[in-house]
Amino acid sequence: MTTITKTIDPITLQVIGGALHAIAEQMGNVLYRMSYSSIIRESQDLGAGLFDLDYNTLCESDSTPMHIGSIPGYLRGIEKSIPKGDWREGDVVIHNHPYFGASHSPDIGIVMPIFYHGELVGFSANTAHHLDIGAATPGLIIDVPDVFAEGMLLNGLKLVEAGKRNDTLWRYISGNTRVPGLVMRDLEAQIASAELGVKRYCELMDSYGRDTVEQAAKQLMDYSETMLRREIAKIPDGDYFAEGFMDDDGRTRGVRLPIKVTVRVRGDGVEVDLTGSSPQVPTAFNVPFEGSTKVACYFAFRALLLDTYTHQEYIPQNEGSFRPVTVTAPLGSIFNPIAPAACEARFNQIQRVVDLIIKALAPVLPDKCTAGNAACLSFASYSGLRDSGDYWVLIEVNEAAMGARPQSDGPDTIEELMRNTRNNPLEDLGMHLPMICDRYEIRDDVFPGAGEYRGGMGVVKSQRFLTPGFMTHESDRNEDVPWGIFGGHEGATAIVRIENSVSGAPARDVDAKFSGMRAELGDVVTYLSPCGGGYGHPLNRDPAKVLDDLLDGYITLDHAQQVYGVVFEPVKNGYGWGLDAGATDALRARMRAA
Known part of the structure; x- marks a missing residue:
């Protein structure tokens, strides 16, 4: 093959860039439309895209930022098991090991190689959060001793090899999840999504030629990098600091976990240093470094500096936006744990990293920052046994709120920062599971964070068990209140409350994180999410x-x-x-x- 080094003209470049983005969007649409579990089918907890031979992101679906930013880590982890020379046309690889690049173990990646005229030219890949992978507790886990208790660890294994299905591995996965009817169908949806990516990328090369497409991809990545470096260069050089804390690790109550962020701006590059943050903990409340910690930092700068609605120029979503950002986290810290520490319950921590990056840079980016966001995640797993002996499992992501912005109030009841997931329709819950939603509305027990622009209001959601079952809740920010800025007032912390509609037992407030709690008939679990902080002095409103x-x-x-x-x-x-x-x-x- 002759490599083209000639610069691609702007019109062709934009057409190919648009085609790449359309491919990723189609891949994401196929994945969520074909899936069976509500966490993918309704919440769209997924990501999809195309990648070159060096595992650079060429394009990504408009899905959850956590997923798509982590897939290069998956690919580098898979390479330790499958070198590039061992890929065959028709292979399908499954991967979820958090110490080999995965974002966390329930996020299963599916990867297919892209061969064009017999040569490996890239990869089509996606990830999605699976409902249950056979962990110690159904759906979600918090209080477990190590990564092996998180369930199935699938480290670069071929589900399909050169077009031949590995039935033994399929049976193994099916036999080690509580809900095989959902998990296996979701995997099939992921494979269909990856197959579409392979097909569309080859069609794009048919239309423009391999050399032109690959050269365009390189230019598009360089362009995105240039655009981010241009924005970073506008920030005065310096070290910017912010800190907060997490409530606890889900086991050792009353012991707060410090989160410290230093943002070092030098020229057109930036480093996020998490030194000083909590040491790793003995529960699953740790964060995989490659698949989650780094991705959160990449997202923060892309959101702050390359937001689509603040630029007239088209800025492709690709690897270029990762290159100007380096991330430091000491080995053995909560953001870079040492194997085999468990690290499934990692999302609240990275939400707070993003929020603290914004806080650190607020003095020099007052027109781009927000006040304190909810910056947490209420991830709830409800489960139980049917009369048939089969499990039912529901994973739900609850909304929260953003902090106020320089020119507008913080949005209410929204999936803020790194989430970008959708809510589960209440009708879907009532039709399929023995639960019912008693209350779902804007929080009314506190005031929004006051300011010239007020903080967003959080959500109240009450779910009632119609049968005995179990619940695990992964959340935080019951203690550390979202901050106000430039004279704005602070927001409000979260509350988790449990009562029983049958016995009439008084309501009790519980910790944000609890694992495998027994639920009785009539138990009502209410989540009141944090409210955002205010921006500017209230007397100017x-x-x-x-x-x-x-x-x-x-x-x-x-x-x-x-x-x-x-x-x-x-x-x-x-x-x-x-x-x-x-x-x-x-x-x-x-x-x-x-």
Whole structure:
């Protein structure tokens, strides 16, 4: 093959870039539309894309950032078992080992090699969160001693070899999950997605030629790198610091885990240093370095500096946006654990890393940062046994809220930061599982983080067991409140509450993390997510927005007056409230003077 070094013209470059993105989107669509479990079918907890021979990301689906950013780590981990020379056309490889690049063990990767005219030219791959991989507790795990208790560890194994299905491995996987009917069908959906990627990439090469497509891919990656470096170079050189803490490790209650982030900006490159963060813990509350820690840091800078809606230029989503960012985490720390430490319950920690990167850079990026986000994840696993003896399992991701932004309020009840998953429709729950949702609405027991722009409001969700079962809850931020910024007030922490609708036993608040808890008939588990912090001083908030919040029930008359300095009076000959402009101006003047 003759390698082209000639620069591809801008029009062809953009057409090929659009085609690559369309392929990744099609792969993601096939995966979630063909899947059976709700965590993939409804929540779209997945990622898909194409990769070159050096495992660079060429394109990615608009899915969960955690998934797609981690696949190069999967490929490098697989190479330790399958060198490039051992790939055969028609191979399908399965991989989920967190110490060989995977994001965490339930995120199973499926990889297919792409051969074009007999030569290996790249890889088509995807990952998806599987409902159960035979771990110590159904669905999710927290309090386990090591990575072997996380369930099946599949380290670069060929499900299909040169087109011939490995029935022994298929039977092994089917026999070691509590819900084989869902897991095996989800794997088939992943294979269909990867097959589509292989087909479409070869068709793209048929249309433009291999040399042109590969040269275009290199230019597109270089372009994305250049765009990110341009934005980093605008930040003054320096070391920027922020810190917070996690509630506990899910076992040792009352012992907080420090999270420390130093962002070092030098020229057009940046380093995220997590030195000083907690040592690794004896539960699954650790973070795989390659597949999760690094990916979180990549995401933070792409979200801050390359947001699609803040740039007129088209910026492809590819490997180029990873190159300017380096990540440091001491071996043996919570963000770089030593095998065989368990590391399945890793998402809350990386959410907080992203939030703290934003906080660290807020003084020099005031027009791009947010106030404190919820920056956590309520990951709930509900399960039980049917009369037939078969398991039912539901994994649910609950929404939270963003912090306020430089020009607008924080969005309410949203999957913020690295999540980008969708909610499970309540009808789907009621049709398939012995549970029912009693309450699902915006949180109303606290006020949003006050500011010129207020923080987002969290969600309240109450799920009731219609039969005895089990529950595991992976969450955090019951203790560390989301921060306000530039005079804004802090938000609100999370609450997890349990009561029983049958016995009438009083409600009790519990820890954010608990593992394999027995649930009785009528148990109601309520999650109240954190609320975001405020941006700017509350006395600068437009009184009309304060009125909107009052009418929406987010705040009270007293709160409007005491915090925002806004006075309302009853509307004459009508219902509701109207602004008392004179009293508001006078009150705000007194409050500013004080």
